Amino acid sequence: MEDIQKYLDLFIDETKEHLQEMNKGLLQLEHTPHEFKFVEIIFRSAHTIKGMAATLAFEKMASLTHEMESVLDALRNHSIVSTSELMSVLFRCVDTLERMLSSIAQGGTDEQPTAALVEALHSFIVDASSVSIGEKEKEGDFPFQELDQSIVQEAIREGRDCYWITVFLREDCVLRSARAFMVFQRLENEGEIIKSVPDIEKIEQEQVEGTTLSFLFLSTKTQDELRQLIEWVSEIDSVVIKKMTLSTHEENRMSNNENEVYQQKQIVHPSLDNKEKGKVAGRKTIRVDQARLDALMNTFSELIIERGRLEQISTDGNYQELQGTTERIARITSDLQVLILNMRMVPIEQVFSRFPRVVRDLSNGLGKQVHLQIEGSETELDRSLVDELGDPLIHLIRNALDHGIESPTQRLNQGKPAFGVLTLRAFQNGNHVFIEVKDDGHGIQREKIIRKAVETGIVVLDQAEKMNDQQIYSLLFHAGFSTADTITDVSGRGVGMDVVKTKVEQLGGKISIDSSPGKGTTFLLELPLSLSILPAMMVEIGIEKYAIPINAIVETAVYKRVTIQHAHQTDVIDFRGRIIPLIPSYQVFNILSWEADPEEVAVVILRYGEKTAGLIVSRFTGQQEVVLKTLGSYLPQVFGISGCTILGDGNVALVIDVATLLA
């Protein structure tokens, strides 16, 4: 029983990935219908899912993917053309597969209505007349350049036949370059290869990756002879030969409509390009149980603590030999630390990857036109966050599309371009990952929010009128605040902002809104890099020990009391020509053991973003690496404290949160 579960888990994981690949491929294919490499990608994923589903006896899934395969196969054989109707059906097939997978993941079956889809898929193949090579002209999927065209024209005028040959290797062909080489060799013997894709260098350097080979070939042989020649090579799936005539190679014609759609391509897929590159680089991966990574991390944290203790013993006891080993251990554990932390980090691209599809579907459903811009998808964050962020982000996207971005007509009336822009931006700063969801819609209407809040009893009218914009926006996060009257949620679910906020806070993060009426709204999520081993400076304030993350420290200094000035109800000091505020840490943290030195004051100069301030401490006690631990869910959020750490002596020191302190 356990075994089956393991297989099932793997099946679910892999199929999920492949379905993502299919979605991505379909989107790419939709934008560039002449790029057949995308058909390959989609076909391969469908094929793999089919195999897995069949093995686990998910008949319906297997047969649906099988039907998809047939259509995809016909596409790549050029026997049918891609139309928007075909794309729609394929998208719907992927959706159905997703529903099947979802049901299976919850312990159910792959039972979903597929009859209509299968019929639609069939209709595409039946419609297509059998391949008449040379008669059916494929606009735009001619992979050869202008220059080649002129060579072709020349050759044809000389009485040689020019062929455009596409060879499809079998899917399961392992040594593709070797096969490509054989085909190349055989053709070379019978004519002149003007161009080959991939070229001979790539073939000889074993860089053939796909299963499609294309040749622009001059020869006096007939089509049939050439076909026989090529098909003689083993592991060939099919060969398509087109005879070129002077009229067949026209420039790619694209109507104006298509141009507009294709513009979107630039903006939508920069992250996808990166992934493609990653694929080319051939990054090998191995699946690891997340629980094992957790265990690894916990054990490693303990190691760090012991290392700290070892270092202390070594210095205290002045054991020379020990010092050498301790230093080496420190270096090795530092390296280990980097490795382990990296293991759990995954690029946020994993979360972002499903969004283009979501935006496409939603905007279609809502009759809005939206460009999705994704930035920083290579930003990495902890695996555990990645799994949890999908839903809240989708909520925010839905919200932006539903309530933020206006309809094309409304936008044009306001002098905005018909296409709204939704930007998803991820970046890292200090110990946090920030994700921004920004739209250029009509922003948050203060009055509307107040009205709704008063209606649902969250605030009283005069209370509301006294609130500033930020406070009004925060009302959106209140449970019970629902813009039910304007919900046109495509999936029928309620879009509660309070749910988003709760989720983000559960993940240890924060969410804030900013808006500009008429211009747009920005949601900013701040999330912790959940595993943190920080280089920190240890200080004492009174008799209490605190750790300050080094990346927030500019400098440490001792100021003479007389140099402290007073401005605007705060003590300030001159730091390199700038006047910066002094933070009375003993007040902020209620430290009763604080004793002010009459002459001097020790200050740690902190910086967060644009802000700089000096934190008053009693003394500096050195630097060390600390494992940031959370204070736990029993205690409330403490102002100015991000967590705690266990010191070498086993005691706990609090870790200062510079961001909130300086805000």
Place this chain on the structure above:
Amino acid sequence: MATALIVDDAAFMRMIIKGILTKLGHQVIGEAKNGLEAVNMYAELRPDFVTMDITMPEMDGIKAAQEICSQNPQAKVIMCSAMGQQQMVMDAIRAGAKDFVVKPFNEERVKEALKRVI
């Protein structure tokens, strides 16, 4: 129905290939365990085709294929390669080998390769 010379330094592999070839209706008339033996046995037995492993002592499969093909232009040599031997396969083809099959062997593949060659 053709005669075959099997070349591989592992007795186990020779047994496997022999099994497949026999099942396909061919007759194994000789077994060589390195390239040198292969060249000699080819001259002696004149099989219809040869299955040639790549990594072998004394003389490797590519060298042997080259020897056999240059001495006998009509020779039909099929290389038996592993996944990481793509370059060597290409070298063998250049040297005159007619086709290749990737290990682990699969009756279908061998059948297909032989169809072309015999």
Place this chain on the structure above:
Amino acid sequence: MIQELEKKKMTNSGQIVVLRLGQEEYGIGIDQVKSIERIGKITRVPGVDSYVKGVMNLRGVITPVIDLRLRLGLTESPFTENNRIIIVSRDLLEVGLIVDETNDVLDISTGTIEPPPKGKEDDTHTDYLSGITKVESRLICLLELEEILHTKEVKEVI
């Protein structure tokens, strides 16, 4: 409440850990007690309720510690050799309770559990008791952990 105790009885045969605060004895169901520790170094955490003494390192786990006397509305008392911290666990939450002394583990039968005494009207501290039981001549107040660990939600200031 009787049903609750019945349920507890089924899972742990009604054993309680008996602790002392001042002159009185209190009891916590043994299934909720993870361990009993001596008082170690407690790191103060600013900005928390006064009965929360801070956090301590318990074999690598950061554990919040509260003074049970303060929590129950009794006056604070300086620590002695006898003080112990009872680590209780509830829904994955682990908290340490500082008590004057831990005594023994007793078996109690449902029959002798009475509802807790009603204190004065504004005295909410009886919420923390789930009942009273008598074993021989000892009167033991049973603690309602849920209430004791109930953390006040920080109200959002709008």
